[in-house]
Amino acid sequence: MKVYVAFLAVLAATGPALAQSPAPAGAGVGGSEIVELNFEDLSRLIQGKNENIRGANLLAESAQARRGHLPRSYWPQIKAEGGSERFQTGRYATATQPYGSAEARINIYQGGKDALEEKGRESQSRIAGAEAKKVFSAELLEARKLYWMIVCVREMVRILESALEQNERNLKAAQRRIQSGLAAETDRLEFEIHRTQLKEEIASLNHEAQLIQISLAPLLGLDITTRFTTPENIPHGHDDDLLAASIEVKENPLVETLSAKSVLIETQSLQAQRWWMPSLDLYGAYQLYTLRDRDYLTQTLRDDRVVGVNLRMFLFDGFRSRADARSFSLAQKGFELQRAQAALTIEAQVKRAKEEMRHLHELIHNGENLIEQSSKYLAGILDEYRRGVKNSLDVLGASQKYLGFQRQYAQRRRDYQVARSLLFSLIGQ
Secondary structure (H helix, E strand, C coil): HHHHHHHHCEEEEEEHHHHCCCCCEEHHHHHCEEEEECCCHHHHHHHHHHHHHHHHHHHCCCCCCHCCCCHHCCCCCEEEEEEEEEEECCCCCCEEEEEEEEEEEEEECCCCHHHHHHHHHHHHHHHHHHHHHHHHHHHHHHHHHHHHHHHHHHHHHHHHHHHHHHHHHHHHHHHHHHHHCCCCHHHHHHHHHHHHHHHHHHHHHHHHHHHHHHHHHHCCCCCCCCCEEEECCCCCCCCCCHHCCCCCCCHHHHHHHHHHHHHHHHHHHHHHHHCCCEEEEEEEEEEEEECCCCCCCHHHHHEEEEEEEEECCCCCCCCCHHHHHHHHHHHHHHHHHHHHHHHHHHHHHHHHHHHHHHHHHHHHHHHHHHHHHHHEEEEEEHHHHHCCCCHHHHHHHHHHHHHHHHHHHHHHHHHHHHHHHHHHCCCCC
């Protein structure tokens, strides 16, 4: 709540023009672009223009491109090399001769390590995909919060401007009473002080609107000089379907990331445990040597053709793999514990957001009644002031009470939309 109060004490230098109804996109003051912005636009703009999200998506595509290792591991590996060298060896005269080789090697068996490698790469792809979703969710949530803040601030500017107009009418009424000898000079001073306070707060709120626009524009992939037109008021509806919505915790980006990391570490542990498993390759090669390597003057006598089977295995690795396997096993258990805790935390956050929405919904409807009652109270006080029954302090107190309920009503609707945005983020919308 303190954060919102701080924001609502800063946002004001965009001026009354920015608090007006939405206008078509175009050029603003000083060449800055004016963009009409609605809540529904945020997801599309962020997905298409936010470079942080685009970068995260490319990282996910990069991890995806490494999948398919298992079928590729059974494709033959073919390599060739060749060249020519000038040399002098033994009793032979200096000569220039070609050399070269070509070899094909096919994996026959690797003790299941290639299958584990494929599983590990799939986990890395899941991690990158979940991280991309987490980045998108965080950026969208921040943009939604800023959006409702700026709408709220501009609504409060209009509320204060209306209060300022009422204060001017009260000031004129006070001046008439002073001229008639029915009131003291302090009546005028009280309304003038209140006018100064209202103007100061309007200026601060307009400055806060400018600061929020500067923060919001980069999130949407727009220039920081961009200005936004938004709806005049924060809407409030009944979100019964949203409050009844359930969440698949395992699909949450954080839970999915920790789950994929657990699987990745598990595959690395299994790979380490199979350090002793043999690898078997089938290979064939052709090699042409120079006179330096084969003591034959005729070139056809210096070439080799070979087909063979290669078996490799570790007999002892100094317990390195055993230590790695234990390390991976402990890390895998650690990720599992974190995943379980994250699932509990997210379920609690969902429940809390729903409870917050329900509570604010009740307060909003209570606020509507308070505004209606305080409006009648203010009208009665003003009537009694004109008849000389009430004084300026009574009018000022009733005006401030009415203004306070209006501001509270706007803030509660803003808080409701922020809680609603958080719930959207938690359930993946």
